[in-house]
Amino acid sequence: MASNAAVPFWRAAGMTYITYSNICANLVRNCLKEPYKTEALSREKVHFSISKWTDGKPEKPTLRSDSPEE
């Protein structure tokens, strides 16, 4: 069969559907009126700790508390 039909512009630019969907959701949340906007942004905050492993041992973990990125 021929290759897939015209891909959406975001996939042609190398973005995945999840990235696209999260960007759309963030843009909508940024356009909310005040009490709802702070609720929504605080609901979507993430906190996580990452540790890289070398030679089978974890290094010191770094705590990241990013507001959700794309």
Place this chain on the structure above:
Amino acid sequence: MLRRASMLLACRSILAARARPFSTDLPAAPSADATFTEAWTKVIPNMDPPKTPLSFMQPRPPTPSSIPSKLTVNFVLPYASELATKEVDMVIVPATTGQMGVLPGHVATIAELKPGVLSVHEGSEMTKYFVSSGFVFIHANSFADIIAVEAVPLDRLDVNLVQKGLAEFTSKLSSATTDLEKAEAQIGIDVHSALNSALTG
């Protein structure tokens, strides 16, 4: 010779269609495995057999033979369930192929949603939500599952922020260099113009 070939093709396709039912017409899955429960009661007659996840789930309602009068809608977000098995007359969803009206008896469809307005029509009332993106699964038994990442009632949106965003992304598009930046700016424009037309239209 050609006539026989076309007849054979027609016969084969009819036979194949009859032999393999559509997946949308599957019967409801059984909620408990009969062989397991029998084997359990033989070995341990005093204890009840453990419940499996399947027994907690509600079985899929079968496809009725006549078109039902109401559409059952499940509208869910990652953090909340907006509508749970609500019976409505019609929903209009913003599919990527355009606004799609879903009535009871709609053909089974899977559609990707684009940023736009979702309206739920029940009797004489209509509730509108702005959906950021998601999917809608319409089943043959007139159940519609709408899943969205973010959906807000229109009165929670701020017109000024929307217009500011639109202007900002339009300027970003003209100053974008890489493909990725252009795509992001384009997404921004799409979302904000959909928001704009939802608020003004």
